[in-house]
Amino acid sequence: MDHSSSQGSRQPVIGMGAVYALLAYGSWGILPIYWKLFGQTPAVQVISHRVVWSMVFLSMLLLLQHRRTELAQLVRSPKTVALLFTSAALLTLNWGIYVHGVNTDRVVETSLGYYINPLVNVLLGFVVLRERLSRWQQLAVGLAILGVGNFVWQLGVVPWIALLLALTFAFYGLIRKLVPVAPLLGLAVETGLMGSFALLAIAYWAATGSSQFGSDWRLTLLFIGAGIITSMPLLWFNNAAKRLQFSTLGFFQYLAPSLQLLLGVFLYGEPFTPTHMITFGLIWTALLLYSASSWMNHRGAERQRG
Template identity: 65%
Template sequence: MNESSQPSTVRAGSLYAVLAYGAWGLLPIYWKFFQQSSPVEVLCHRMIWSLVFLTGILLVQRRQPEVGVLLRSPKTWRLLLVTATLLTCNWGLYIYGVNSDRVVETSLGYFINPLVTVLLGFVFLRERLLRGQQIAVGLAAIGVGYFVWQFGAVPWIALGLAFTFAFYGLLRKVVAVAPLVGLAVETLLITPLALMAVSYWQVTGVGHFGESVGLSLLFIGAGVMTSMPLLWFNNAAKRLRLSTLGFFQYVAPSIQLMLGVFLYREPFTPTHLVTFGCIWMALAIYSATSLMQRSRSV
């Protein structure tokens, strides 16, 4: 697609991208409503209601045969089971990070993610690392190393989020499946376990679903809050070049960082500033290198 000849398409794509990444950035506000629930319970409901919402969309679009095709391919659904496990870990870790007052660290994870993705591409797909990308990955490592040195602790939430989502993206590149259908199958594969857990909690009286109308609606709404940004992202991806879409990916962690510092008053020390500064410089170098490479290939 030639973006310059389709200004209305680009505007629509940009709007969808802002909606998607803006919603992902604001998600901490939503998860904070579940302070009285365990992250695992919230995660289970997120899976269950995401499946309900996605199933409704697939029925409206009459795409349920695509799900059947995937499930009849053992190799495909086994790979999707692995990606579903990675996605479950990523979602659960994010909810835990937010509700343990570590929103700043979750934002660090999603800032690091593009650089981890480049590194995994080099290690597993033998993709060549350009000089600028090598410098960017090195700077990111220096930033994380400085954090560990100063605080004496590994930012495991940030690294966990970055690596689980990077491995998720790596494996999804291997599986030839549409994003919406793939996510529906992933939630379908995990939902039976989520249903068993929620049922057990309800029977034993430790579950929070049904405790109040407001909280129950929040649990149900987790499916909408999970699925709608994905649909907006898919619409943006159809209308924008990847180089254009790539710049929007920093909107979400930027919003998360601002929420953590200014809304939730989490500490942002000089050590945080050095660590984030290294990551931001790395992302600037990475983006500039990618743009130059694309301009040469045109």
């Protein structure tokens, strides 16, 4: 086979992978704008509708893709369903903390959580999966811990929203790594498992007259749209993951918290003090070391295979 023609045929795939990655992480980065539109609506109602409408949207996709047989096989495995129930609970908690953070004017802190997340993943891999950490990865994790410690020491408060976002999403990712389920199918089952609880909550609010759904057509459309704006970035991410090497995809993940940080500081006027600068600087340095280490390891592995 001609090598140049092979490269040419692969180029559009890689290009589309980058487009999907930009769509996914770019969407996640500007999502605070959407959640801010809910105003004073309780976060628990926003999340309940987010789960329900995501369940509806993803179920429709599964039907269109004729994957009912796969779904039926999955739900016949109690162990898999139990693990997905746990991951679903973690994902729902992560969503709730995120919306609460955005709507209580702590967008900067939510961005901190997603900057920390890759380093928590590394730490979990070491503790739970017994993965070895390189010297640079150890230094990166140490710098991140130092950054959070600086935040607590200087401001006298623990950045709970950032830490809980990082931890819940890291544990969610760990469980999904251990469960052999396709991404779309797994997410559909997760939203289905949480959807029953969300529907009960929505029914209760409707019965007691405390439901925001239907009170205003704009708010109602926002509730319904929450399912689409939740699901589409995940589908774009899945498409990107199929087309790009994992190490390449990893570099795109910093786009989302960077956009969130810019929104928090420049659009919503949240404070960014010298303490924030030192904390973020330490974590950015940690991420640079982590990314460089991952890239060098990947290049080394490629040379060995070649």
